[in-house]
Amino acid sequence: MTDKHKQTTALQPGSGxxxxxxxxxxxxxxxxCLLNEYQRGFPLCPEPYAEIAAQLGVAExxxxxxxxxxxxxxxxxxxxxxxxxxxxxxxxxxxxxxxxDRLESVANLVSAYAEVxxxxxxxxxxxLWFVVTxxxxxxxxxxxxxxxxxxxxxxxxxxxxxxxxxxLGFPLWC
Numbered sequence: 001m002t003d004k005h006k007q008t009t010a011l012q013p014g015s016g017x018x019x020x021x022x023x024x025x026x027x028x029x030x031x032x033c034l035l036n037e038y039q040r041g042f043p044l045c046p047e048p049y050a051e052i053a054a055q056l057g058v059a060e061x062x063x064x065x066x067x068x069x070x071x072x073x074x075x076x077x078x079x080x081x082x083x084x085x086x087x088x089x090x091x092x093x094x095x096x097x098x099x100x101d102r103l104e105s106v107a108n109l110v111s112a113y114a115e116v117x118x119x120x121x122x123x124x125x126x127x128l129w130f131v132v133t134x135x136x137x138x139x140x141x142x143x144x145x146x147x148x149x150x151x152x153x154x155x156x157x158x159x160x161x162x163x164x165x166x167x168l169g170f171p172l173w174c
Contacts, residue, residue: 001134011090030058030066035075036172044077077111077118090140091133096147103128106151116145126156 027035031055043051049067053060070076098106103121110119110130119130134140148155 010145026110028066030056031070031075032172034063034066035070041135042081059084060087089133089135090137091131092140092144092160093158094130094132096128096130096151096153096160098128098151098153099155102151109150110147113143113147114151115139 021050028031042048045051047060049063050060053063056063067076067079071078096106096110107119107121107128110116113132115132115134117129117131121127122129126165132140132143134143141145144155144157
């Protein structure tokens, strides 16, 4: 066992880690630990980053800078709570049918809205899907109208009719 492996194991509160993701992207032990172990159970306290740092035996600034780096590099879009739909404000699932040659630019435009949690491509005529969350239904509708006007594409609005719980947290590597 190398010193690097010992360090990786020491940082990880859960299952074992490998030095690279399957895609060949190198991540540090701290990056992997933050991505894997804090998908849920993020500390709810006045200083959550200090709490995580204490749990992992690293400095708080290292946790903060690592999360900022992961966000800047596109591994995460944000660090924050996920609320059950319609419990805090209003939300909807929406989709656009985007021509392939415009997909990246339209996705960037959609992502520029603070109310858009995430967007993703699907293999379907409606190929760009996103979630809009806002303080009220009026703002949700305004964001959808703005996106429609800015893109010239019809927005498919799919408001929640029946809730299902799907835990989207999963082990990223073993």
